[in-house]
Amino acid sequence: MHTNRETASFSHLFQLIVLVAWIAAFCLLLQGMGGKHLIAKFLRPDYWWLVEVGAGILVVFVIARVYCDPHSHGNRGAILLVQIGILLLPLLYLPQAVVSELSPEAVEKRSIDMSHTGQSSMAANSPKNDAADLPNDPSLLRLVADAKSYEGRKISTIGMVYTSDKLPENTFFCYQLLMFCCAADARPVGVLVKYGESGNLAAGSWIRVEGILGIETIQDKQIMQITAERVETIDPPKEQFLFQ
């Protein structure tokens, strides 16, 4: 039979393990590795301070727990194990999340009509800006926002390849994920690309597209489309998400 004090000590020990594991995970994610921060895959940079604050609070919790006299009755047995297991679960998924990439199926599910029209409404409603101020190598986000201004211009942009049977022949969707807060809410932003050798491109690969941007009407919808002159495969960029 455990005494209250023994049970509480046991409970405190497991709680300390959880706290320390989370601190280690936060620190690991915030560390730069090979010029990249692991956390960049999950959170937009201006939210990283939140994780730093979270790590700081957890450190204070550890101090509070270490100096807390385990006088009182804590959870025990199966209850304690389940509680600790649940709190550690995200950390069990963390390695899998770090080495994985969102699948094309997941990307398609995050778009209202990616496989049919691209960003039609944005293209139709975008304002027309002074062409002299526009860079020739815009991001896909800039391209979508300033579609009218870029119409008829030769541009160069980068993105990933999405192919589907639902897309018109000899076209693919060039997209990048736009992250609002975290990877869970990221959704694809991009343009259709007309390219004769679309079938040779690997889905999910990074490419640079050079060509003329046009706004076509397909199935009664205005759709941005680059008529590609050149498509080359490139290494993934340092910043893989777009931010608004």
Added chain:
Amino acid sequence: MSDKYHCSQTEYHVPSSCTCEDCNSQNLSADDVNSTDYKSTFNFTFLIEAAFLLFAAGLLVLGKGLGISTAVNDLSISFVAIMLEAMPFMLIGAVIGGLIEVFVPQEWVGRILAGRTHTSILIAAGLGAVFPVCECAIVPVVRRLLHKGVPTSAAIAFLLGGPIVNPVVAGSTWLAYRGDWSFLGTRMVFGYGIAVAIALITSFLFRQKDMLLEDAHVPTHSACGCGAHQHEDDRRSITQRLFAAFQHACDDFFDVGKFLVIGAFVAAGCRTIIGVDVFRELFASPGLAIIAMMALAMALNLCSETDAFIAAGFRGVLPDTAQMAFMLLGPMLDIKLLLMYLTIFRKQTILVLSLLIFGMVLACTLFLQYGLGGLPGAH
């Protein structure tokens, strides 16, 4: 560390471990803890937790063998991302709760909120302006306020209104809608109004004690139940009181954090399985779009400080009122919150609250759509 400052009570504690007579006189009796309702809720919660843990761990281990490794990869990315985004907010909320517990005098809380039900509801629904906590953090704070003697109806007003009527959420809504005041104004006004209305209705429907779990309504000098913290308040230094506040916060993290994990996992699962294209046909009708967006808000379990960015992603695709329904319902009712509510309310209360919240948000947004023709002043 003196025994006077100990603290480690959790929701399943048996407070008789505290040796102080005064503490024991104000805590749960063994009869309370052994009551049928308490045990029933306890067993139900524990079964959910255990089943969830087995399922989630099994999915990770067996995913490849089951031929769903791609889905598990997608799920793991969303799950970890949601946790990383939500957990700091939850920790901050726990700390705010701990600070309230130690530094906000019970007399002050009593003077402001206790006693006058209707006035306290009106004040509590707007209290988020002073204590800006999101939905991930609101439950620990409300638990602390209840222990401070805040009336249940006022606590409900804060629980529902706090995650909407607060400066951080206002800022994110304003940013997400690029300074369109109609969205911000409608969200704040209706969020406040719905919180007040539901709190008033529940105050008529239930007696205070009937709404809460046994250990949620017992006013103690300290929410950890030991009561020791207040005995020496006058003599304790600021550092010692801060230390006590963090111990309370740590307890709340362990009590409520597991529900955040479960909610984040469910949300990630929904994101992995359900494509937004599923709702495409429903979006042709504003009424159906409102209901579909309410269902989406419940399934996605987004943080109220960030959900406006998701809702704004549907601008131009869905009616403004459907986006508003998403932003009003999510901070008050989603899967994660439902699980967290189990640490405060009885199941019957949760059921009634859920129906009231869903019905009220639906009625308000339908009124906006069909009565006013959309959001006032929207462009």
